[in-house]
Amino acid sequence: MCGIAGIIHRGKSSNVGQEMTSMLRSLKHRGPDSTGFAVYGANTPGDYVMRFVLAEQEDMSKGFDMKKIVEERLELVEERLAEHGAEVKHRESATDYAKRFIIHHTGDTELMARHIEDIEGVEILSMGNSLELIKDLGDADVVSDQYGLGAFEGTHGIGHTRMATESDVDIRSAHPYWAFPYNDVSVVHNGQITNYWIMRRQLERQGHRFMSHCDSELLAVYTANNLANGVTLEDSMRRSIGEIDGVFTYLVATKDQLGMAKDTMAAKPLVLYQSDDLIVMASEEVAIRSILPQEIDTTDPYDEEVFVWQA
Amino acid sequence: MASVTDQELKQMSQEERVTAFGMRTEQLTGRSLYIEFEEDEGSNFTYPWAPDVDFNKRVEIDADEFDTTGANNKIRELMEEGYGTIVIKNPRGKHSLGVGILSRLNLIIEGSTGYFGVGLIDGPNVRINGRVGWSCGENMMSGTVLIEKNAGSTFGAAIRGGDLVCRGSVGSRTGIDMKGGTIIVGGDTGALSGFMMQRGRMVVCGNAGKNLGDSMYDGTIYVGGEIQSLGVDAVPAELTQLDKDWLTRKLSQYDLMPETGVDHFTKVVAGKQLWNYDNLEPNEKKLIL
Numbered sequence: 380m381c382g383i384a385g386i387i388h389r390g391k392s393s394n395v396g397q398e399m400t401s402m403l404r405s406l407k408h409r410g411p412d413s414t415g416f417a418v419y420g421a422n423t424p425g426d427y428v429m430r431f432v433l434a435e436q437e438d439m440s441k442g443f444d445m446k447k448i449v450e451e452r453l454e455l456v457e458e459r460l461a462e463h464g465a466e467v468k469h470r471e472s473a474t475d476y477a478k479r480f481i482i483h484h485t486g487d488t489e490l491m492a493r494h495i496e497d498i499e500g501v502e503i504l505s506m507g508n509s510l511e512l513i514k515d516l517g518d519a520d521v522v523s524d525q526y527g528l529g530a531f532e533g534t535h536g537i538g539h540t541r542m543a544t545e546s547d548v549d550i551r552s553a554h555p556y557w558a559f560p561y562n563d564v565s566v567v568h569n570g571q572i573t574n575y576w577i578m579r580r581q582l583e584r585q586g587h588r589f590m591s592h593c594d595s596e597l598l599a600v601y602t603a604n605n606l607a608n609g610v611t612l613e614d615s616m617r618r619s620i621g622e623i624d625g626v627f628t629y630l631v632a633t634k635d636q637l638g639m640a641k642d643t644m645a646a647k648p649l650v651l652y653q654s655d656d657l658i659v660m661a662s663e664e665v666a667i668r669s670i671l672p673q674e675i676d677t678t679d680p681y682d683e684e685v686f687v688w689q690a
Numbered sequence: 691m692a693s694v695t696d697q698e699l700k701q702m703s704q705e706e707r708v709t710a711f712g713m714r715t716e717q718l719t720g721r722s723l724y725i726e727f728e729e730d731e732g733s734n735f736t737y738p739w740a741p742d743v744d745f746n747k748r749v750e751i752d753a754d755e756f757d758t759t760g761a762n763n764k765i766r767e768l769m770e771e772g773y774g775t776i777v778i779k780n781p782r783g784k785h786s787l788g789v790g791i792l793s794r795l796n797l798i799i800e801g802s803t804g805y806f807g808v809g810l811i812d813g814p815n816v817r818i819n820g821r822v823g824w825s826c827g828e829n830m831m832s833g834t835v836l837i838e839k840n841a842g843s844t845f846g847a848a849i850r851g852g853d854l855v856c857r858g859s860v861g862s863r864t865g866i867d868m869k870g871g872t873i874i875v876g877g878d879t880g881a882l883s884g885f886m887m888q889r890g891r892m893v894v895c896g897n898a899g900k901n902l903g904d905s906m907y908d909g910t911i912y913v914g915g916e917i918q919s920l921g922v923d924a925v926p927a928e929l930t931q932l933d934k935d936w937l938t939r940k941l942s943q944y945d946l947m948p949e950t951g952v953d954h955f956t957k958v959v960a961g962k963q964l965w966n967y968d969n970l971e972p973n974e975k976k977l978i979l
Contacts, residue, residue: 645843645862645881648824664783664823665804672782674801677821679842679861681899682881 380542381554381569382406383649384661385630386670387535387637387688391656395419396523396531399538402659402666403519409662410542413553414522415514417565417632418536419690422509426468427482427562430504431456431495434476435549436516438500448500449476455498463491473526477515477550489560493588502551502590507563509533509634514553534690535637537630539567546593555632556599559588561606563634568595569662570627570647578623598629613687616640620683630660638687645682652677658688694932737812740793743774750777753801758786769795783823788816805842808835811852824861827854830871836944843880846873849890855944862899865892868909876946882921884911884958893937893955895946903958911958912937914948925961933957 384402386395395418403414433452439445460467460482469481484491492503505512513526519540523529539554546552558564572578572594579589579597587600601623605615612631616638619629626646631638639660641649652659652667652675659667664677680686699707749768753761761778765788768776775796781787785804788797788811795814799807802820809828816835818826824842827835832852843861846854851871859877863885870890881899884892887906897915904921911924912933920926937952 643881648842650823650842663785663804664802664821665785666783668782668802672780674820676839677802678840678859679880682862 380409382409382540382662382666383537383554383567383569383628383630384539384666385535385537385567385632385637385639385659387658387690389656389658389688389690392420392532392534394529394531395533395536396528398670399536400519400523400528401669402661403538403540405666405669406540406662407518410540411518412543412548413514413516413541413550414519414539415512415541415554415567416522416528416536416538417505417510417512417555417557417567418528418531418533419509419563419632419634420511420531420533422634423481424508425483425485427484427488427506427508428511429480429482429506430478430512431480432477432502432504432550434500435551436474436476437549439476446475452498452501453478456495456501459494459498460491463487463494465491473513474515477526479511488562492560496588496590503557503559504550505557505565506560507634510557510563510565510632512555512557512565514539514555515550516548516553534635535632537565537567537632537637539569545571546591551591552593554593554595556593556596558599558603558606558631561603564599564602564606564631566595566599566602566629566631568598568627568629570629570642571625572597572623572627573625574623575625594625595629598623598627598631602631612636612638613685616685616687620685628662635690636687637690638685639680640685641680641682643683645680649680650677651680651686694935737792740813741769742772743769743793743795744772745774745794745796747773748775748777749773750779752779753782753784753787754780758784761787762789765791765795765797769793781820785823788814802839811835821858822856826856827852830854832871840877841875845875845879846871846892849873851890853940853944855946857944857946859896864894865890865911868892872940874940874944874946878915881918884909884924885921887911887960891936893940895941895948903960905964906960908960908962912952912955913958914952914955917956917958920958923961923964924958927957927959929953929955929957 433449465482465484471479515522554567555565575594627642628647628649650664777798781801783804786806787803788808790810791814792812797816799818804823807826812831814833818837821839822841825844828847831850834853837856840858841856841860845860845864848867849871850869853872855874857876862880864879864883865873866885868890869888873892875894878896879894882901884903887909891910893912895914898913898917900918901921903924941947
């Protein structure tokens with residue numbers, strides 16, 4: 380089933396971390412397997428926030444050597460960053476396997492990211508000037524507490540609670556997906572994509588990488604491919620309605636935009652609240668009410684509708 | 691056709707009444723089955739266990755103090771105590787509020803509800819002063835539900851009777867599989883509304899999305915605005931005077947009568963070319979067998 384939510388404050392910052400946690404907590408019944416957040420804070424040109432995992436959560440309990448293996452993988456990551464001329468300005472560890480680095484880098488980030496992901500078990504969850512992408516197994520409170528999301532100030536964010544139906548219960552298959560190699564672009568999706576393999580093969584032939592077997596990852600790669608070809612976010616989302624088969628409602632966030640698209644059948648829900656300075660959306664009204672308890676007017680976007688809002 | 695009075699309608703045979711209401715037109719073929727109850731008969735359909743409530747006895751409950759099951763149990767408990775008017779405050783998008791109420795009751799929900807609100811009801815009059823989520827009024831059998839704001843998709847799915855009214859706009863697949871009753875939408879409705887509709891009437895004062903009435907077996911849809919496209923086997927039909935009278939009466943009842951009247955409404959019915967309507971087994975053959 381899965382639940383998705385998004386929020387965008389126009390022209391101001393807010394406690395987006397707490398707002399997203401509250402909304403995804405309300406959507407727990409739509410998917411308790413994993414929870415993920417992509418939140419956008421202050422823009423730091425030249426400095427990248429890189430979030431990456433060195434292993435899956437369940438791998439950590441497999442064998443006595445796992446901790447050592449993870450440490451070795453971290454050393455390799457550091458080596459490859461240095462090799463590409465990246466200066467690590469800050470290091471954080473939310474868990475043994477999930478790291479957050481702030482790096483200064485002026486070279487080719489895609490090349491660097493691909494080199495780092497060549498290390499076995501290492502996956503970059505996100506890279507960007509303002510994006511913080513967090514995802515792990517567990518509900519919204521567990522993940523938010525684990526990664527200290529409660530205090531995060533920012534302009535906008537999207538999030539996802541996952542009920543695994545198409546692929547495994549692991550971090551790799553959790554949402555949001557980073558639109559590799561596009562900095563600051565993330566995607567969450569509720570639905571099922573039925574021409575996944577055809578589209579995936581097409582994109583792989585164009586050199587795009589897939590890290591999971593989750594059909595939702597396709598939307599991130601598809602968006603990255605369109606952006607790389609100079610297509611605007613809005614046009615990419617409009618194009619997706621004709622090119623991607625299945626039932627879907629998905630959200631895309633960039634460093635200053637948030638977009639939503641609904642498939643031709645309008646089979647997956649989304650409730651939308653719009654005012655001059657705040658836009659909130661979620662799979663269910665109960666999530667919106669968790670942060671806006673007062674009486675407000677909400678609507679259901681129709682089939683094939685696409686909206687893109689500016690922060 | 692000239693206006694027909696209620697008295698005249700009562701004296702007509704069922705066949706005549708169905709034709710008079712414009713439920714069939716000459717361009718249609720095949721079999722149509724309508725079961726209509728006598729108006730007075732409706733009051734006899736009460737459940738033996740239905741509590742005897744007094745509409746003048748009013749009580750308020752705060753949904754913040756309950757989960758959904760708790761709130762619904764509280765409604766039943768209050769009905770057992772004879773409360774006939776129950777006000778629910780702070781629903782805050784809770785799912786399944788007010789489901790399965792099978793007797794007379796005035797239920798007022800002050801705020802918005804989530805999925806499956808007031809589904810499976812048989813008798814109560816419900817007013818919701820907010821928005822409702824997906825599948826509001828699903829499988830309702832009788833009573834009235836009036837929603838002041840918008841509604842989500844599958845509004846009135848499989849409704850069997852009663853009036854389900856939304857003053858605002860509703861999502862997709864409104865009245866999917868509806869088997870009776872009346873759905874009224876003050877604004878627009880989304881794609882595939884009336885999908886596999888089997889009986890009953892749907893009125894949309896605004897626009898309707900694509901594939902309206904797709905694969906409908908029977909029933910009637912009236913649209914006041916634009917229809918993006920008709921679905922498979924949905925066909926326009928003649929809007930008779932009786933249709934106009936009924937629309938006027940029904941829309942006025944809920945204060946949704948357009949200033950321009952109802953002459954511009956488009957009537958949509960089933961073409962009945964699907965499902966082998968004309969190839970049914972003849973009764974004679976059945977008797978022989």
